[in-house]
Amino acid sequence: MTYEVDSTAVAASTPEKKQPWKELGLKKDEYERIVEILGRRPTSAELAMYSVMWSEHCSYKSSKIYLRQFGEKVTDEMKKHLMVGMGENAGVVDIGEGWAVTFKVESHNHPSYIEPFQGAATGVGGIVRDILTMGARPIAVMDQLRFGAVEHPDTARVVHGVVNGIGFYGNCLGLPNIGGETVFDKVYQGNPLVNALSVGAMKHADIKLAKASNPGDLVILFGARTGADGIGGVSVLASETFDADGPSRRPAVQVGDPFAEKVLIECCLELYAADVVAGIQDLGGAGLSCATSELASNGNAGMRVQLKDVLLRDESLTPEEILMSESQERMMAIVPPKKLKAFMAIVDKWEVETSVLGEVIDEPRLYIMWGEDEIVNVPPRTVAHDGPVYERPVKYPKWIDELNANGVIAAGLRRAEVASDLAAELVQVISSPNQASKSWITDQYDHYVGGNTALAMPDDSGMVRVSETSGLGVALATDANGRYGQLDPYAGAQLALAEAYRNVAASGAAPLAVTNCLNFGSPENPEVMWQFKQATAGLADGCLALGIPVTGGNVSFYNQTGDVAIHPTPVVGVLGVIDDVARRVPSGWQDEGNNIYLLGVTRDELDGSVWSEVIHDHLGGKPPVVDLAEEKKLADLLHGATLQGLLASAHDLSEGGLAQTMVESCLRFNVGARIWLGELQERDNLDTTAALFSESTARVLVSVGREDDVKFVGLCEARGVSVLRIGVTDGRGDDALLQVKDLADFSLQDLREPWAATIPDLFG
Amino acid sequence: MKIGVVTFPGTLDDRDAARAARLAGAEVVSLWHADTNLHKVDAVVLPGGFSYGDYLRCGAIAAQAPVMESIIKAANGGLPVLGICNGFQVLVESHLLPGGLIRNEHQNFICRDQKLRVENVDTAWTNEFELGQEITIPLKNGEGGYIATQETLKQLEGDGLIAFRYLELNPNGSMNDIAGLRNARGNVVGLMPHPEHAVEPGFGPDTATAMRSGVDGLKFFTSVMKALVNA
Amino acid sequence: MPKIIVEVMPKADLLDPQGKAVANALHRSGNERFENVRIGKRIELHVSGEVTEADLAQAKLVAESFLSNGVIEDVVNIHVEG
């Protein structure tokens, strides 16, 4: 088979040649713009490059105009800790003592539906490389998972593959998994969401950027060989919708090798320590097309590259395929020539295959050669940064009015009145798939490796020590509630932010920065675009109100089966800092005889709640009111109380309300309690259903030792946080009881059994 | 006292093992898989992880590394060697300990706080425990199912070569609930659970008194320090 | 007992990390003649009595639908032994 090279010379002399721009996902005007930029038709290699880089996934063409507000709605105060903002591979924040932390969450949704194991595994691999690229040692991972209905026959395939894939890759990399989310809902049936987060730490001076700015520096590709994996993966997988019969074009999937990535991590960290790289970029979606054009564009320089020097796993790959290949576990470094020897000594030590592809040049152009033929000659900015920007049509979805009007009261949902019925509902709620214990999943993840994990599942946030000398550490929590998002995407995004923020605060850390992964339907649907517009505005406004900046994130569109979009699911991650992880606060009651206080006010807010879903299979109304000023006050209080060592435990209230929080607080360390709801119901004017299951925000349940009582209540009053003693911890062990006055006495055993059994019974 | 901690490509818990050895008062020397030089260490830890990705069979490729030639020779001469998880697998693949480790019976990776019974205290790595002592240390593996022929099992039981057994729950289907083994001389010990993850208050398993406060694993390292002083 | 043997290999154009690691190990120990290594599965299905045509057809079915993952693997051989 002979391959006919479509060089720039050939392209110039055959302007009439028909090109498959449409099949590559480009629109007519986009193709015309490429011709205009180049002053001729693109070569097939250039076309491949533009098509993949201008895809929704790489160019953010539909979301860009909305993401800008994350950089605009910020105060100087918010920027204070921000060392690298949005736009780089991941944002970097200063956490003090000379340490910096980088973190980001990213989606791998579509690949994980086609091949759940490899899709999820390579999702972890990709986000970890992003963190590594910033100069940091990755220190932990998290995973945010959404699957279809538990009873659907395809769900088990996806659950098993995804959980195994995440465990396989993360465990083998030696990164503790410190938390995540698992949600089942039929809206994710043909479109599971697999988001992965990674966090890394480095000293300030070690931050690396993805840029090639010094002419003469060498362009080096190292890591795994390039093969046929995921060719076209980015444009096809991320930009096309699945129709009912499954994917229209079966794309080549990517296969991950976590061992190769682990070696690559250690190798890169040694390269950084030896100070031999001037710039570095991971190869993810769009492979070499992305790495070369972004490095050059970021450095305001150009590059001359010989593609025949790429080490291949499969010699039959064409240059277009090489440019588009998404083979995993590869990095591109920019290395000054005088440091090449030192560079090679380190990659040789780690047995990492390496090839020098070319050099940085003084002219803002990217030249790619295939032997003697020039196959790419483009301004790198036009590929990497000046892609199309769309202001897609936005339309208010009329159906939302009807949905909002149909709240639990309007729909007349029955509320149990007899104590035994309420008690049965409580057990039903806490053992429903979304509320039940996730240990079956999290037990498959290593959370010990590294020896720095201070908190992990099932606590409210994951926490890792960064400095072994001082105990300085970071806490992370992520949240999203698609049901709230469906009812009101603006509030939904803020509720996700508020919950993650509250979780971080509950564990004793001070919230510092935000990342997000915005999972939505098709941007070509104006109603989806409206949801997106609302959610981004909600998130940006929310961050401004809380005073913590968005440092980076990811957008995943086209999450739909046929015409039906998923619920808007903006996953929000909040990072907090704690000066000494020894101060951390667990989510469960630890000691007997402590007082239990409910902080915050409860309203009758059951629309969109777990109770409405589990007991009545209902979704309608308006999500709980968001009060970010209250959230901030609450977080400040928790932080102050943590510093004084007043809290024996703290657990936020969210899905499932007080009922869920009480039960989890008992089961964490098997400590029982006596609870009375009467004063709460009277103070906040609630019936028992609302007292138990309302999902009002800005609430946390804490336990406090008797000796600290006066101090703690004084602190709450001084800060204007409403505080009410609703119980006392009592008893330990499986025979201990959760006694809720006028409702029921539950033995911990009777709560634990259904709560722990649900997920293993379904998938074990 | 110098304890060497080996790093193979894909080793994960080397920094944790080094921390544990330091907490026990040892000086730590990093040993590199490609180097046959043991740098005059007084004992060696083969840490956990996924050496060479655990491809083919866990521990099999690592067992071929240059450093293992020296370790096998030194172990046969009495050098204390502790293999943790992947390190245990390497010891088995190097035939320093008998039998094999295969995929967990339930097919999944499992990470949990595991209760063990100390079955033998006459080794370089267990002399600080009491016979029959119950300890809790983290366990995390995908291929921790211990198997051996009936003959081998009989011999292990008869000669008292079983160092640790799983209590309450056998997490991976190991035969005879075997969690760890010793060699006849008592200088080589291998086990699937991770003592190096239970050495520092705040970062270990939960105990009845406080969260994450379990430090039962530290005794492995203080044991070897004592053995070396007395040697 | 007779067996139906099902052989499954990773697809030729996808990465086989296991094969790669083993090839590297072989090369390090001087076995350069084995340029490339790929590792798949050999699955024995034990059938009591005779292996009938129907058994074989069923084995083929489960080989394609369950024992292998068509997205990343190929069934390269099915045959009867013993």
Place this chain on the structure above:
Amino acid sequence: MPKIIVEVMPKADLLDPQGKAVANALHRSGNERFENVRIGKRIELHVSGEVTEADLAQAKLVAESFLSNGVIEDVVNIHVEG
């Protein structure tokens, strides 16, 4: 490129949890005819040019010493293909 195929199975008298799990799954879906399942490895060694006697002898050696662990596995077959 011609290949030497090395086939490795868990020893007959030892546990094969993976095989057991697959057998259970097959039985649950009505495939009771496959009474027992055992899962081993199929390893391809790619050799450029001809496969010589020496190559085959060497393959045998690495099959016994490295590709399988004699304590728990057996090499059940070595042959040349293609």
